[in-house]
Amino acid sequence: MMFSLPGGNKPAGKRDNRLVKVLEEKHKVATRWFHWVNFPILSLMIFSGLLIYWSYDPYRIGLGDITLFHFFPDWFYNSTHIDHKLAWGMALHFFLAWLFTINGIAYVIYTLVSGEWRELAPEARSFGEALQVAKHDMGFKVALPPQGRYNAAQRITYSAIVLMGGSSLLTGLAIYKPAQLHWLTALLGGYEWARWEHFWLTMGYIGFFAIHIGQVIRAGWANFRSMICGYDLAEAEAGNGD
Amino acid sequence: MAIKSPDREISERTRRSFIVMGAGAVAGIAGWVALNHGGEEGDIPPALRGILGFNERVVRSTLYGNTHLAKTYPASAVGRIKVNGDVGLDEDENLADWHLEVTPFGASSPAAKLTLADVRALPRYEQTIDFKCVEGWSTVTQFAGARLSDFTAKFAPGSEKAGCIGMKTPDEEYYVSLDMPSAQHPQTLLAWEMNGKPLEPGHGAPLRLVTPVKYGIKNIKRIGSIEYTDTRPDDYWAERGYDWYAGL
Numbered sequence: 115m116m117f118s119l120p121g122g123n124k125p126a127g128k129r130d131n132r133l134v135k136v137l138e139e140k141h142k143v144a145t146r147w148f149h150w151v152n153f154p155i156l157s158l159m160i161f162s163g164l165l166i167y168w169s170y171d172p173y174r175i176g177l178g179d180i181t182l183f184h185f186f187p188d189w190f191y192n193s194t195h196i197d198h199k200l201a202w203g204m205a206l207h208f209f210l211a212w213l214f215t216i217n218g219i220a221y222v223i224y225t226l227v228s229g230e231w232r233e234l235a236p237e238a239r240s241f242g243e244a245l246q247v248a249k250h251d252m253g254f255k256v257a258l259p260p261q262g263r264y265n266a267a268q269r270i271t272y273s274a275i276v277l278m279g280g281s282s283l284l285t286g287l288a289i290y291k292p293a294q295l296h297w298l299t300a301l302l303g304g305y306e307w308a309r310w311e312h313f314w315l316t317m318g319y320i321g322f323f324a325i326h327i328g329q330v331i332r333a334g335w336a337n338f339r340s341m342i343c344g345y346d347l348a349e350a351e352a353g354n355g356d
Numbered sequence: 357m358a359i360k361s362p363d364r365e366i367s368e369r370t371r372r373s374f375i376v377m378g379a380g381a382v383a384g385i386a387g388w389v390a391l392n393h394g395g396e397e398g399d400i401p402p403a404l405r406g407i408l409g410f411n412e413r414v415v416r417s418t419l420y421g422n423t424h425l426a427k428t429y430p431a432s433a434v435g436r437i438k439v440n441g442d443v444g445l446d447e448d449e450n451l452a453d454w455h456l457e458v459t460p461f462g463a464s465s466p467a468a469k470l471t472l473a474d475v476r477a478l479p480r481y482e483q484t485i486d487f488k489c490v491e492g493w494s495t496v497t498q499f500a501g502a503r504l505s506d507f508t509a510k511f512a513p514g515s516e517k518a519g520c521i522g523m524k525t526p527d528e529e530y531y532v533s534l535d536m537p538s539a540q541h542p543q544t545l546l547a548w549e550m551n552g553k554p555l556e557p558g559h560g561a562p563l564r565l566v567t568p569v570k571y572g573i574k575n576i577k578r579i580g581s582i583e584y585t586d587t588r589p590d591d592y593w594a595e596r597g598y599d600w601y602a603g604l
Contacts, residue, residue, distance in 0.1 A: 135362040137369075150377065154384060170492030200491065201597030205404040208411055208599075209391070292488070293426040293569045293604040294419040300427065305486060305494055343373040345366055 138348035140340035148221040165203025233263040240266040285312040412601040426568030437495040439558035444530030459583035461515035478502035490571040501547030515584035522589025526580030533589040
């Protein structure tokens with residue numbers, strides 16, 4: 115699995131009567147809080163962002179006169195009713211941005227201070243291994259490389275998501291106050307480019323959501339449960355404590 | 357104490373965590389409802405309005421500075437700006453009769469009725485800036501006019517200490533108000549020229565406000581009156597749900 119969560123690729127050892135079930139901590143309580151607080155905030159940031167985007171929606175996939183997909187087609191606006199809500203969207207967005215920023219910065223500080231970044235940051239070998247993981251997840255018969263808490267693909271993806279969060283904050287500030295933060299806006303290529311970057315980062319989150327949720331479903335209940343309660347059941351040899 | 361089986365312990369932990377998450381979800385939904393509750397028809401709810409006010413205070417005390425200038429562009433970058441609003445621009449109005457009423461800080465009625473020649477006598481500035489609409493689009497446009505700060509010093513001396521400035525179209529259909537620091541910003545102009553030509557009626561002839569530190573909604577066209585005050589004068593788009601500050 116591309117994002118198979120901890121314990122997802124344990125060797126299927128033979129059943130052994132001398133093995134007993136024990137609780138194994140998978141995710142720290144802080145990590146779970148940051149994750150589950152971020153989920154609704156980011157969702158609402160995307161929602162309010164779409165309310166804002168509607169009033170000027172120039173982005174598309176295409177070349178020259180050929181447009182393969184316009185963001186967004188009328189049917190999308192008509193079915194979601196996100197049209198004509200710019201003022202509400204802006205007010206929501208500039209409130210939720212505080213929560214998104216505070217939660218995000220707190221998470222980064224926690225990860226650095228606790229040392230958990232070591233389990234998350236990609237290593238030199240992660241990039242090659244991530245390909246193996248991806249091939250394996252797509253059904254090719256490729257052995258999975260050994261992993262710690264997160265596999266190579268997860269290390270890359272979850273670290274990228276954190277960097278994307280920071281980029282969303284910076285591109286957002288560049289659009290929010292382009293005169294007061296003119297240096298930042300200039301650094302990002304100007305006002306229009308900053309808006310374009312902000313938009314595509316958002317599309318990146320939507321793509322991540324789709325794959326992430328798909329992988330969580332594939333990984334199954336025990337994996338999902340570990341993100342809720344923090345623990346999973348593991349097998350250990352009897353008699354060596356707990 | 358009896359040792360729980362791992363199966364039982366994990367299901368208890370899961371149940372506890374789901375209860376905490378459920379409580380969190382209820383609190384979040386309650387917060388969302390409170391955030392979006394009440395308010396006048398067409399306006400945003402008071403909680404959101406309060407947050408915009410908080411953001412304004414943060415921006416004014418940390419980011420804003422009258423030495424922070426919006427980027428300027430060469431004349432070759434000028435684009436074609438569209439006419440995006442006609443509120444307050446009565447087609448039948450006789451622009452030859454136009455004059456500008458000025459109510460200085462502390463006065464209860466206009467102290468001066470100015471002609472365009474009076475305003476044009478002030479030092480002339482040209483600037484090519486990226487004019488930004490609250491909708492998200494922007495167009496590089498060249499404007500020429502007098503600094504509002506020069507105008508205030510000449511025609512309403514002492515009014516710099518007012519907290520706000522309010523402006524209305526002659527028919528009072530469109531109206532804006534600005535915080536004084538933004539009004540005193542060196543790039544805040546009373547403009548009579550756009551892209552090298554006298555302002556067209558649709559763009560606010562004979563005199564309009566141009567300030568790159570605010571969204572276009574604040575850049576009122578065809579100003580008929582200016583007043584300096586401490587109480588925030590009415591603002592057309594703020595009454596319709598937009599941020600009163602609308603600063604860039």
